[in-house]
Amino acid sequence: MYIKNFYTGLLAAGILLIAGCKKDKAAETTVFVSTSDVTEITSETAKAIGDVDLVGVEDITERGFVWATSAMPTTANEKVAAGSGKGNFSGQVTGLTSGNTYYLRAYVINQGEVYYGNQVQFDASTPLELIINGDFALPDDGVKYNLITDIPNWKSDETSEGLNGREYDYWRGSGAAYVNDWGKSIYQVVGDVPSSKSDYAISFDANWSWTDWGDYDPTIVVTFSAFTGDDPTTRTVIGTKVFANGYFPGWQDNWTKKTGTFSIPAGSPFTGQKLVIEFDVPTYDDGSSGWDPNMWFNFDNVSVIQTLK
Incomplete structure (x- = not known):
């Protein structure tokens, strides 16, 4: 026994x-x-x-x-x-x-x-909204701000007033962010780059509120970047998602919904670094004269939903 x-x-x-x-x-x-x-x-x-x-x-x-x-x-x-x-x-x-x-x-x-x-x-992980104040309603929806950094949770490397901020959109009856193609992007720091594969569902409302000298075919670029430490200006690009708009006439109500996806693979070399999601309107070149038409672009209802796989 x-x-x-x-x-x-x-x-x-x-x-x-x-x-x-x-x-x-x-x-x-x-x-x-x-x-x-x-x-x-x-x-x-x-x-x-x-x-x-x-x-x-x-x-x-x-x-x-x-x-x-x-x-x-x-x-x-x-x-x-x-x-x-x-x-x-x-x-x-x-x-x-x-x-x-x-x-x-x-x-x-x-x-x-x-x-x-x-x-x-x-x-089990649930899909997570990463963007805070994506409707740009805070702190006061009806007030115009000449820098996006006056809006809670939003950041920019832009220091010149008037090139990005929030304005009142008369067609929608609410505030919306604006970005000029001569200025710099707007962005949020949204946490860390995960170790597992992560998918991002991107959604935002888009409007070209002003273009000088006629109709143009610009793009919107959503960039995923990462950095260590406390200074997001040192960020390194992970990848981008480019949205084409087609030809929009200037200074009109051109709001459309834009959607797309982006993925970061498992075991990314950026794992553990702080993740930045930024929205930009690149300086436009018509391919012939090199003329920059000075474009103003509106963002509203910005959303990026993360799902870990």
């Missing part, structure tokens, strides 16, 4: 829970299992980490993770195997639904019996 004691818990915290026993005088085996916090959580997947240690003569023939939307999941729920033996192990949790709360436990199989570690809880 032999005695077999099984313990689960977080070793670092010193929590040991006796889960079951069998008697045998020949040997004594003690198994320790712990579940660490879940990491790299996206809307569909996550990374689970566990640890198992064994004192005695028996072997861990299988180890892995189980998870469910209800507490105390078992191997009858979703699971992923992660090898055998003792030591640290990890597994990829898949098939998650964005916004759901999940419960996860490490498990081991020893001598045909299944034992579980402590339970951890996590939420």
